[in-house]
Amino acid sequence: MRRKSFADMSCPIARTLDIVGEWWTLLIVRDALVGARRFDDFRKSGIADNILSARLELLVREGILERRAYQDRPPRHEYLLTDKGHDLLPVIVSLGMWGLKWTDGPVRTPRFLHIRCDTEVSTAFHCQTCGEAVQPREIRVERPTAPSAAVNRVGSGQAVAAP
Amino acid sequence: MRRKSFADMSCPIARTLDIVGEWWTLLIVRDALVGARRFDDFRKSGIADNILSARLELLVREGILERRAYQDRPPRHEYLLTDKGHDLLPVIVSLGMWGLKWTDGPVRTPRFLHIRCDTEVSTAFHCQTCGEAVQPREIRVERPTAPSAAVNRVGSGQAVAAP
DNA sequence: CGCACTGACTGGCATGATGCAAGTGACTGA
């Protein structure tokens, strides 16, 4: 059954997931961030050949990876992250942080280092007004503004799932 | 074909994706963050009933949502984020930020406000040593340390995909 | 009272996604 597309949804979160939300896709991005370039490099994650082939094609088509020839007899290509692809770094990092905190198992995760000083960087919310870091618990999520006001549901708040 | 599980992988990113990486799951988390509570609330995203039912059950089982009765004739339940679930906020936000920058379409995204001062917060990398925000471009990703050193591949760097 | 509607699911079925594993072609090295 073809999955319902999120591409035409008005929410950018959904649109991102439409592009990178398939099984294995973000693991490929992770591996590309870590330095994987060739088909054989990416294969080491355990992904099936045909799925890897399809995902690489998708990531190239979406401009997240670019395909570059590294030899011509036979023609061989490697896959490099674009700027667009590199901008998925915060997604990867936040997934890793959640997994570190809430899943069990060995901790074998990429490290993210500030190039200038070689210190490991962390990601956090920041408030420009207060000038300080903010914990997720200190954040109130406000739903998207809708042209038609959401129908009040008595006693359960104004909950509307966004298409 | 049953998907290959990422649960036993040594990478926390993979383990997170094993839990929340199915189609629709993170959109449900998004909606829960925005205030959706009931089956009907979540359904508004366009998800099929049986998939929603299965995803809610998974999120409850994984401790991301808790199921709470809101009436008993007939028995009816609503679904609320746990702390574990709320900690997926950075994942949702980073997905939204990427989508804002790199996808086209209307911008109808949740807003994330600092409770104390009602300012919209943003997420960013931070370097403790330099005491400043760091752009993704200023970050070097280092692959996970491996007990067996990666085999050098001449001319292509030391690329190893992590299981 | 009967009927229509609502909400929260459950279930049947057809189609696409996935994984396994074999195959292909070009090349290299012993």
Added chain:
DNA sequence: TCAGTCACTTGCATCATGCCAGTCAGTGCG
């Protein structure tokens, strides 16, 4: 020459998904 490597491609079986009807309990209206 043969075996191995690399980068895919392909065939097939099994699961994931979506559509939509159905069920049950309750409510409200004519």
